[in-house]
Amino acid sequence: xxxxxxxxxxxxxxxxxxxxxxxxxxxxxxxxxxxxxxxxxxxxxxxxxxxxxxxxxxxxxxxxxxxxxxxxxxxxxxxxxxxxxxxxxxxxxxxxxxxxxxxxxxxxxxxxxxxxxxxxxxxxxxxxxxxxxxxxxxxxxxxxxxxxxxxxxxxxxxxxx
Numbered sequence: 584x585x586x587x588x589x590x591x592x593x594x595x596x597x598x599x600x601x602x603x604x605x606x607x608x609x610x611x612x613x614x615x616x617x618x619x620x621x622x623x624x625x626x627x628x629x630x631x632x633x634x635x636x637x638x639x640x641x642x643x644x645x646x647x648x649x650x651x652x653x654x655x656x657x658x659x660x661x662x663x664x665x666x667x668x669x670x671x672x673x674x675x676x677x678x679x680x681x682x683x684x685x686x687x688x689x690x691x692x693x694x695x696x697x698x699x700x701x702x703x704x705x706x707x708x709x710x711x712x713x714x715x716x717x718x719x720x721x722x723x724x725x726x727x728x729x730x731x732x733x734x735x736x737x738x739x740x741x742x743x744x
Contacts, residue, residue, distance in 0.1 A: 617699040621692055623668060628696065630659045631668060631685060635693045639684040641674070656683075668692060 593600070618628045633648045634640060640648075646656045660683055663669040668689035674680040685693070708716055 613700055613703050616703065617696045621696060622666070623663070623692055626655075627659055627663055627668070628692065630656065630663065630683075631689050631693050632696075634669060634683055634685045634689065639672070639682050642681045642683060645683060663689065 615625070618625055621628060623631065629649055630645060633645050637644065637648065642653055642656045642660065645660075646653045649656065660669060660671065660681075664671050666688075667686055669683050670686050672682040672684065674682055711719070
């Protein structure tokens, strides 16, 4: 929750801040429910999602995208490689660089989670007035642009979930 001092420093009214905090919790709940009952853990799914978004990537690129240290990606990749969800490779120009990419099984897991999210969101969004839904979508796109702005400190960049 915001402290009184941080609320005073913003032009955004407290009730609007609270509405965004609640929406954040709601959307995180949708994301978490979408990965329930998958054959991978949430941290493993996050790595699969990064690979889905970036394509074939180095361990270092994945660690940066996840906001973790390289050894964490190595442990996640070990398990996901053993379970058949990703494939390890090397960079032809530098064989010491480890690359990771989704396997068909990994793509299937990402597709299943995405479909679950869309079903849950659609069930709720279909109940909104179309104009209200369009206004919400426009506001969320604008918010995403500002949160993902390249000038934003890395601490606040969007994280795969």
